[in-house]
Amino acid sequence: MSESSAQPNPPQRKSRKGELTAERILDAAEEIFAERGYAGTTLRKVATAVGIRIPSLYNHFESKEALYAAVLERNLQPVLRALSDYAAPNNGRGEGARKLVETMMSVMAEHRRLAGLLQHETLTGGERLTPMLRSWMAPIFARADEMMEAGPAGSRWDRDELSLLVLAMYHIILGYFAIAPLYQRVDGRDLLSPEMLRKQERVFGDLVEMLFEQRPLG
Amino acid sequence: MSESSAQPNPPQRKSRKGELTAERILDAAEEIFAERGYAGTTLRKVATAVGIRIPSLYNHFESKEALYAAVLERNLQPVLRALSDYAAPNNGRGEGARKLVETMMSVMAEHRRLAGLLQHETLTGGERLTPMLRSWMAPIFARADEMMEAGPAGSRWDRDELSLLVLAMYHIILGYFAIAPLYQRVDGRDLLSPEMLRKQERVFGDLVEMLFEQRPLG
Amino acid sequence: MSESSAQPNPPQRKSRKGELTAERILDAAEEIFAERGYAGTTLRKVATAVGIRIPSLYNHFESKEALYAAVLERNLQPVLRALSDYAAPNNGRGEGARKLVETMMSVMAEHRRLAGLLQHETLTGGERLTPMLRSWMAPIFARADEMMEAGPAGSRWDRDELSLLVLAMYHIILGYFAIAPLYQRVDGRDLLSPEMLRKQERVFGDLVEMLFEQRPLG
Amino acid sequence: MSESSAQPNPPQRKSRKGELTAERILDAAEEIFAERGYAGTTLRKVATAVGIRIPSLYNHFESKEALYAAVLERNLQPVLRALSDYAAPNNGRGEGARKLVETMMSVMAEHRRLAGLLQHETLTGGERLTPMLRSWMAPIFARADEMMEAGPAGSRWDRDELSLLVLAMYHIILGYFAIAPLYQRVDGRDLLSPEMLRKQERVFGDLVEMLFEQRPLG
DNA sequence: GATGAATGAGGATTCATTCAT
DNA sequence: AATGAATGAATCCTCATTCAT
Numbered sequence: 013m014s015e016s017s018a019q020p021n022p023p024q025r026k027s028r029k030g031e032l033t034a035e036r037i038l039d040a041a042e043e044i045f046a047e048r049g050y051a052g053t054t055l056r057k058v059a060t061a062v063g064i065r066i067p068s069l070y071n072h073f074e075s076k077e078a079l080y081a082a083v084l085e086r087n088l089q090p091v092l093r094a095l096s097d098y099a100a101p102n103n104g105r106g107e108g109a110r111k112l113v114e115t116m117m118s119v120m121a122e123h124r125r126l127a128g129l130l131q132h133e134t135l136t137g138g139e140r141l142t143p144m145l146r147s148w149m150a151p152i153f154a155r156a157d158e159m160m161e162a163g164p165a166g167s168r169w170d171r172d173e174l175s176l177l178v179l180a181m182y183h184i185i186l187g188y189f190a191i192a193p194l195y196q197r198v199d200g201r202d203l204l205s206p207e208m209l210r211k212q213e214r215v216f217g218d219l220v221e222m223l224f225e226q227r228p229l230g
Numbered sequence: 231m232s233e234s235s236a237q238p239n240p241p242q243r244k245s246r247k248g249e250l251t252a253e254r255i256l257d258a259a260e261e262i263f264a265e266r267g268y269a270g271t272t273l274r275k276v277a278t279a280v281g282i283r284i285p286s287l288y289n290h291f292e293s294k295e296a297l298y299a300a301v302l303e304r305n306l307q308p309v310l311r312a313l314s315d316y317a318a319p320n321n322g323r324g325e326g327a328r329k330l331v332e333t334m335m336s337v338m339a340e341h342r343r344l345a346g347l348l349q350h351e352t353l354t355g356g357e358r359l360t361p362m363l364r365s366w367m368a369p370i371f372a373r374a375d376e377m378m379e380a381g382p383a384g385s386r387w388d389r390d391e392l393s394l395l396v397l398a399m400y401h402i403i404l405g406y407f408a409i410a411p412l413y414q415r416v417d418g419r420d421l422l423s424p425e426m427l428r429k430q431e432r433v434f435g436d437l438v439e440m441l442f443e444q445r446p447l448g
Numbered sequence: 449m450s451e452s453s454a455q456p457n458p459p460q461r462k463s464r465k466g467e468l469t470a471e472r473i474l475d476a477a478e479e480i481f482a483e484r485g486y487a488g489t490t491l492r493k494v495a496t497a498v499g500i501r502i503p504s505l506y507n508h509f510e511s512k513e514a515l516y517a518a519v520l521e522r523n524l525q526p527v528l529r530a531l532s533d534y535a536a537p538n539n540g541r542g543e544g545a546r547k548l549v550e551t552m553m554s555v556m557a558e559h560r561r562l563a564g565l566l567q568h569e570t571l572t573g574g575e576r577l578t579p580m581l582r583s584w585m586a587p588i589f590a591r592a593d594e595m596m597e598a599g600p601a602g603s604r605w606d607r608d609e610l611s612l613l614v615l616a617m618y619h620i621i622l623g624y625f626a627i628a629p630l631y632q633r634v635d636g637r638d639l640l641s642p643e644m645l646r647k648q649e650r651v652f653g654d655l656v657e658m659l660f661e662q663r664p665l666g
Numbered sequence: 667m668s669e670s671s672a673q674p675n676p677p678q679r680k681s682r683k684g685e686l687t688a689e690r691i692l693d694a695a696e697e698i699f700a701e702r703g704y705a706g707t708t709l710r711k712v713a714t715a716v717g718i719r720i721p722s723l724y725n726h727f728e729s730k731e732a733l734y735a736a737v738l739e740r741n742l743q744p745v746l747r748a749l750s751d752y753a754a755p756n757n758g759r760g761e762g763a764r765k766l767v768e769t770m771m772s773v774m775a776e777h778r779r780l781a782g783l784l785q786h787e788t789l790t791g792g793e794r795l796t797p798m799l800r801s802w803m804a805p806i807f808a809r810a811d812e813m814m815e816a817g818p819a820g821s822r823w824d825r826d827e828l829s830l831l832v833l834a835m836y837h838i839i840l841g842y843f844a845i846a847p848l849y850q851r852v853d854g855r856d857l858l859s860p861e862m863l864r865k866q867e868r869v870f871g872d873l874v875e876m877l878f879e880q881r882p883l884g
Numbered sequence: 885g886a887t888g889a890a891t892g893a894g895g896a897t898t899c900a901t902t903c904a905t
Numbered sequence: 906a907a908t909g910a911a912t913g914a915a916t917c918c919t920c921a922t923t924c925a926t
Contacts, residue, residue, distance in 0.1 A: 028926090030888060048354055052269030055917065067918080068890050076917065131353055131408075135346055136266055138412045146416065172419075172426065173433045176406075179413075180434070183405025184398040190349075191397070194356045198364065201390075208390065215391045216398070222440045248906065273900065283908050285902080290906090294900065464905090466909060484790055488705030491896065503897080504911050512896065564789055567844075571785055572702055574848045582852065608855075608862065609869045615845070616838040616870070623837025624830075626785075630792045631833075634800065637826075644826065651827045652834070658876045684885065709921065719887050721923080726885090730921065 034072040036062050042083045046128030047193070049136065050080055080140065084133075087126045088144060094119045095152050109159065109224040110217055113181060117213055120189045124204060127189030153178055164226040177223060184219075188212060252290040254280050260301045264346030265411070267354065268298055298358065302351075305344045306362060312337045313370050327377065327442040328435055331399060335431055338407045342422060345407030371396055382444040395441060402437075406430060470508040472498050478519045482564030483629070485572065486516055516576065520569075523562045524580060530555045531588050545595065545660040546653055549617060553649055556625045560640060563625030589614055600662040613659060620655075624648060688726040690716050696737045700782030701847070703790065704734055734794065738787075741780045742798060748773045749806050763817075763878040764871055766810065767835060771867055774843045778858060781843030807832055818880040831877060838873075842866060 040061035044053045055076055059066045073079040094115050120126055133141040156178045160166055165174060192203040202208060258279035262271045273294055277284045291297040312333050338344055351359040374396045378384055383392060410421040420426060476497035480489045491512055495502045509515040530551050556562055569577040592614045596602055601610060628639040638644060694715035698707045709730055713720045727733040748769050774780055787795040810832045814820055819828060846857040856862060 027888070033889080048269060049267055049350075050270070051266060052354065054915085056915080064889095065891055066916095067892085067920090070918070071889055128353055131349060132267075134409050134412050135349055135353075136270065138416070142412075142416060150416070168436075169433060170429075173429050176426075176430050176433050177437075179406065179409070180402040180437070183401045183409070187401025187405055188394075188397065191352050191401070194352050194360075195397075198356070198360060198368070208394075211388075211391050212394050215387060215394050218386075219395075219398070219437070219441060223437060251906080272898085274898085284900085285909080286907050288901075463909070469910080484705060485703055485786075486706070487702060488790060490894085492894080500910095501912055502895095503899090503913085506897070507910055567785060567789055568703075570845050570848050571782055571789075572706065574852070578848075578852060586852070604872075605869060606865075609865050612842075612862075612866050612869050613873075615842065615849075616873070619837045619841025619845070620834040623841055624833065627788050627833070627837070630788050630796075634792070634796060634804070644830075647824075647827050648830050651823060651830050654822075655831075655834070655873070655877060659873060687885080708919085710919085720921085721888080722886050724922075 030072065033062075033064070033068075037064075037069060037072055037079070038083055038086060041079050042087065042125045042129075045080060045083050046125035046132070049132035050076075050140070051136075053080075077140075084129060084141065084144070087123050087129055090123055091116075091119050091126065109156070109163075109220050112156065113185070113216060113220050114213065116185050117209075117216070120185060121204070121209055124189060124192070127186045127192075131186055131190045153182075160224055163224055165224045168226065181216075181220065184216060248290070251280075251282070251286075255282075255287060255290055255297070256301055256304060259297050260305065260343045260347075263298060263301050264343035264350070267350035268294075268358070269354075271298075295358075302347060302359065302362070305341050305347055308341055309334075309337050309344065327374070327381075327438050330374065331403070331434060331438050332431065334403050335427075335434070338403060339422070339427055342407060342410070345404045345410075349404055349408045371400075378442055381442060383442045386444065399434075399438065402434060466508070469498070469500070469504075473500075473505060473508055473515070474519055474522060477515050478523065478561045478565075481516060481519050482561035482568070485568035486512075486576070487572075489516075513576075520565060520577065520580070523559050523565055526559055527552075527555050527562065545592070545599075545656050548592065549621070549652060549656050550649065552621050553645075553652070556621060557640070557645055560625060560628070563622045567622055567626045589618075596660055599660055601660045604662065617652075617656065620652060684726070687716075687718070687722075691718075691723060691726055691733070692737055692740060695733050696741065696779045696783075699734060699737050700779035700786070703786035704730075704794070705790075707734075731794075738783060738795065738798070741777050741783055744777055745770075745773050745780065763810070763813065763874050767839070767870060767874050768867065770839050771863075771870070774839060775858070775863055778843060778846070781840045785840055785844045807836075814878055817878060819878045822880065835870075835874065838870060 037058065041053070041058045044057050044061065048057075053076075055066050055069055058079070059069055062069075069079070073082060097115075130141075153175065157171065157174050160174045160177070161171070165177070169177065188203060196202050203212070255276065259271070259276045262275050262279065266275075271294075273284050273287055276297070277287055280287075287297065291300060315333075348359075371393065375389065375392050378387075378392045378395070379389070383395070387395065406421060414420050421430070473494065477489070477494045480493050480497065484493075489512075491502050491505055494515070495505055498505075505515070509518060533551075566577075589611065593607065593610050596605075596610045596613070597607070601613070605613065624639060632638050639648070691712065695707070695712045698711050698715065702711075707730075709720050709723055712733070713723055716723075723733065727736060751769075784795075807829065811825065811828050814828045814831070815825070819831070823831065842857060850856050857866070
């Protein structure tokens with residue numbers, strides 16, 4: 013019963029100002045998707061935030077799904093790049109873990125919606141993300157496991173436990189950025205302020221060092 | 231597990247199996263709310279899962295909001311109780327942190343939707359939860375901070391940093407249970423199996439000990 | 449991305465007055481579908497004609513498609529029944545053709561939207577009807593071919609030509625009823641009046657007789 | 667076949683290849699209008715079929731309505747010409763009917779979308795066609811009636827019946843061409859093949875002869 | 885002449901909710 | 906207590922059309 017056939021109208025070759033609008037849409041959508049998730053995001057909200065009418069969204073993105081995918085992609089790319097940069101040469105040395113953590117932290121600090129997006133995806137089953145997850149997250153996790161197996165941590169914990177450790181680090185980072193808005197509202201402190209970020213990095217760095225290097229803190 | 235003490239308000243006095251239906255509704259709703267969040271949950275899905283028609287839901291709960299609140303309440307009560315038991319009179323000693331972590335883990339293990347519910351709330355701004363958060367979570371966090379300030383951790387980290395440490399622990403626990411379903415799908419391993427739970431508890435326990443007791447691992 | 453699961457809400461077990469509403473919807477939809485076709489029919493038009501709101505339609509029919517199918521089925525059933533009654537015993541004699549024509553005429557006279565529905569379907573490719581067509585129309589056509597092959601017509605025309613003859617009869621009947629509304633508007637005469645129907649039957653009967661019986665008219 | 671004499675009004679003077687584009691649009695639109703009718707035709711479908719973007723259509727036709735009118739006009743002109751050629755001065759003799767039928771058949775064979783277009787119009791009430799119908803179709807029908815009244819048919823049937831006879835012939839022709847696409851899909855035989863066309867002409871010719879000449883078949 | 889962008893109107897469908905039964 | 910029926914408000918999306926480029 014589908015009588016349609018070809019390209020609706022949107023992703024034709026863009027140009028000049030249209031690109032700008034698309035960017036603004038992505039910005040607005042990113043914010044809302046990150047806060048409300050896919051189901052909680054309404055095209056009306058997005059359009060209103062951008063200051064255009066709903067149908068205009070379709071001049072730039074084929075569908076809500078496509079917009080969501082674009083937002084996800086735009087946010088994942090930096091992580092991907094950072095992680096592949098990191099994983100590439102491979103310094104199996106202990107410093108590695110700390111570096112990885114710093115990398116993740118700084119990427120997330122720069123892309124503050126990413127944590128929300130990822131957590132929403134994780135919670136709802138990651139249907140939209142699972143493919144991507146497989147392609148980059150799994151390798152990273154595997155790489156991290158390896159790294160630790162080679163170090164002192166490997167002598168204390170078995171493979172599963174090392175994975176859990178990595179997962180824990182992942183959750184600390186994600187949770188930190190994801191809870192920031194709420195934290196501010198409830199507690200008043202801004203987790204994204206340079207000061208708090210520095211502190212978090214220090215605490216987290218210590219933690220990683222202890223765990224992966226088995227080095228008691230001075 | 232069935233703490234159905236205070237029914238919502240609409241159908242004041244329940245009778246025999248009416249109570250049972252309400253329970254079944256709560257069960258179904260809990261599952262869906264935990265996976266999809268408030269916006270992603272549809273009364274149709276709930277009704278279908280229960281095997282009744284949508285309007286019947288209203289015989290047991292005033293509204294979607296009321297149902298959601300009931301689910302939240304049912305899940306928070308056990309935590310509340312556990313935490314108040316814990317925080318009440320007792321020991322500021324180092325073992326405290328480990329005990330707290332164990333308590334949280336076991337409560338969450340018993341109420342597996344709780345993590346999802348809490349994370350969804352956190353992400354979407356916690357509008358519905360903030361009051362509750364203020365009333366019980368804040369005290370707990372404060373208590374934990376205190377506890378640590380008194381111990382060796384307090385000598386290494388300042389107040390903010392200690393809070394971040396507590397927050398990190400919170401995220402590890404929440405993240406662990408929240409990601410379990412996805413993890414299983416992507417990785418195949420069941421984080422909720424007794425074995426994995428044991429391992430997580432060991433790793434996490436070590437971590438806590440190191441952090442809060444500053445005790446290097448044997 | 450389809451997060452739904454089970455019965456939307458409509459075709460539950462109907463009862464009392466609901467059935468009546470469904471009937472009224474079918475009546476209205478039949479009229480509009482027959483005149484405007486599937487694409488030209490709007491749920492708004494249907495709802496308005498019935499005197500209810502659009503969403504109420506969904507209490508009785510799953511979708512526009514389902515409603516259309518129901519209309520089609522309701523209209524085809526009488527034809528099916530008539531035709532199977534007819535085809536059953538099989539009087540291979542010449543009178544057969546005339547009888548068949550009369551049967552079709554009277555069924556169509558009783559179900560005046562049928563012709564419009566069928567023609568719309570035919571024109572748009574019969575995607576929704578093809579299955580039904582195969583199951584009952586083809587056999588009828590085949591039966592008619594057979595019948596004629598056995599009679600005097602068979603000696604004058606080959607198989608293909610006999611099929612074309614049957615097709616022609618089909619088009620006369622369908623066209624007659626389908627054009628009736630327009631005819632009245634343009635010409636003023638009502639093709640559906642008893643008088644005109646009688647005349648059409650006479651003319652058509654003569655025609656059939658001549659063709660299939662090769663009997664020159666007295 | 668390209669009778670593009672009077673362009674629509676919007677783009678008054680066409681230039682070289684602009685005319686060609688207009689032609690291509692007409693071709694595409696003709697096909698889709700004939701299959702789907704006015705309501706079922708989308709400018710997107712047309713534009714896609716032509717290989718241009720929707721707004722470009724407006725460089726050649728003022729609106730969807732105008733495009734439709736142009737398609738109709740382009741298809742009706744040949745019929746009009748043929749019919750006026752036929753009806754003009756000539757022969758009231760029996761052969762006339764057969765000739766008329768042949769004329770119609772050959773015009774329709776050459777303009778295969780015409781039948782679809784006409785039937786869609788007829789079905790939907792002919793709002794767009796009625797004026798044209800009045801101006802040329804009515805005369806033709808009248809002429810045919812006259813013709814027959816003068817011949818042997820006139821002695822057997824009254825005025826109304828003769829009209830019905832003419833109408834029947836009209837439906838046979840229209841139906842034949844309109845059902846061709848569906849017939850092929852369902853039955854596999856191509857009604858538009860030269861062979862089938864020849865057979866149809868033979869059968870139809872016989873029929874006409876019998877009816878209007880009252881001449882039994884040899 | 886072609887087209888990206890924008891949009892008012894509308895199209896099918898879902899949602900939470902109410903009410904009579 | 907359960908549920909068919911009804912509905913206002915929204916949801917995603919399409920359509921025909923306009924306009925600036």
